[in-house]
Structure formats: C-alpha cells, structure tokens
Amino acid sequence: MIRLKTCKNVTTKQESYDFCVTSLQAVPKSRSADNYELAVIGLQLCLGNHTYNLAKAKKLQEQPPSGSNWTKQSIDVCVEVYGSSLVDLNKAIENAQKKLPFSMDIATASIYVSTCKRAFEEAGEKDPLATENGNAFKLDSIMGAIDAMLHPRQ
Template sequence: MTNSHLNSFLRLLMVALLATHRTVTSSSSSGDDITGTCRVCARATPSLSYKFCVSSLRSVPASRHVDLRGLALISIELAIVNASETISTVEGMINQGSYDQDPVAMSCLKECLGGYEDATDALLRGVGDFTAGKYTLVGESVSGVMDMCKKCEGGFEKGGKICPLKEENYDLFQLCNIALCIIVGNLSSVPGESVV
C-alpha cells in the first residue's frame, strides 16, 4: 500500500469509526477528557510523557468529540501514520547513498525498515481487532511495536552508532504507549467488552 493510499484509507477509516464512537456533548469539555486521560496514563506509565500525550491527541480535531474508544483509535491512527512516514524516511536514507560506506549503519537501517513495515501491518491489523472489541489482541500488537522501537535503536547502539531514528522511535513508542494505556488499562475492564 502506497503512502497516498494509506493516508486515504486512514481518513476514510477515521470518518467511519469515529461516527460510531461519538459521545453526547456533556458539561465537561473534551479537552478535560484528553487531559484527564493523559494524566491518568502518565501516572500509571512512567515512560509516557503527559505533554506528548495531550499534544498528540489534540492534534486531531476529531478528538474533541470522542470517548475513550475514539481516543484509543486516534492514537493508533497516529501511530500508523508515524510508522508509514518513517518507512519513507528510512527508504530515503538508504537510497541517498550516505550510508553506503558504513555497512553496520546500513544493516541497522534495513533492520529498522523491516521493523517499521511489520509495525504498520501490525497496527492496521490492530484496528480490525479494535473494532471487533478484541482488546487483548490489540494490546499484544501495540506492545510488539513498542518492542520494535527499542530493537531498532538498540541495533545502532550495539554497533557503536548513533541512531538517526531516535525521534521517530520515540514518537511511535509514545503513541503506542497512549493506545496501550487506554485499551488495556481502561477499555479491557469495561463490563461486557470482549478481551479475547
């Protein structure tokens, strides 16, 4: 799937899924929902940045009109976009030739590229599992993506190199952290929801 097809798919997916997860406007603002959710998640997960959580979720206008399921879905969508854009970034790094004389870094880049391609597939599958209410499976997919971020960075460190994808790894890790907190910490405990 090309980036333009992926972006079109994600836009359509968000419109369709957010329509099913709209909440009735109440006296509390959605900004409070985002800040409250991020505050709880940051307290429960020390590796999660509260500021990153709030700014990421607020960057999507639809976040003002959704419940926890919608916020979880937004964080997964942002993770898919991040992974997809990182694939393009890594392909550019590989193709521009500046790593041709550094076989260790080139090998690490190729490993990261494969990891990000697998991550994109896992997150797209996770959307299907999410809509089916299979939150445990989504949690496993998201956790796997977080492990990939660490592995990508660790490969460079093991080779004595500085990882050129630190920011991308950090952002994807954080986005997955948000999704994992909401899905596993909140939605999987909702009575009547499927966790298998």
C-alpha cells in the same frame, strides 16, 4: 473533556501527559471522542507515525549517512521492522474499532521500534532515527496504557 482526562489517567509524567494531549488534539475528532474512539484515533496516529518512520528509513537506505557498513545494516533492520509494524498496527485499529483489546498488537509494534533503536546501539552507531523512534515508542506506550484502561485484566 475526555481526551484530557484519558491522558491524565494513562501517563505518569508531565512530559508524557503533554505528548499525549498534543498528539491527540492534532485530530479534531478527538475533542468529542469517547475513550474507544480515542483509542482508534491514537492508533491511527501510531500508524501514521510508523509509516513516516518507514519512509524516512527507506530514504536513508537510498542516501545513507556517511559511516560504517553497520549503519546501512542498521537502517535495513529499521526498514524491515517498521514495515512489519504496519501489519500489527492495522490489526490493532481493527480490534479497537470493534472495541476489542489491542495490547498484543501495540506491544509488538513497540518491540519493532526497540529493535530499530537497538540495531544502532549494538553497532555503536549514532541513530539517525533517534527522535522518530522516541516519538513512536512514547505514542505506542500511551496506546498500550489506553488499552489497559479500556480492557483491564481480571
């Protein structure tokens, strides 16, 4: 099965492999997909993940956890960067559908995830999006590795 082989080729740790397989198998089409189709499926999962994270951050804006003003500022950063990431992920999907490289777009989306995480770290605050940021970063990283496999640099 291409999905299993692809996940094995683009991950280095068992945890990452399991995350890759579990994420992709959530989409039934991935069972018979080639690597380019897996890229589109994975990027659509990234888009769904970032969209969910944006919605959760917006909900936290409306009902912020108790804490300092830094928490609200950090949540505002997350809303901004997750909103921006959707543009890059849509562009990545368009490129993948055309079998073009999408590494720059997925890298930018990953930077946005790191920016959200860093906003809480710099404020010395507990990150209420820690799990979501972690999952987004893992999935984005896997997609970057799939792009590198599909479009090796010369």
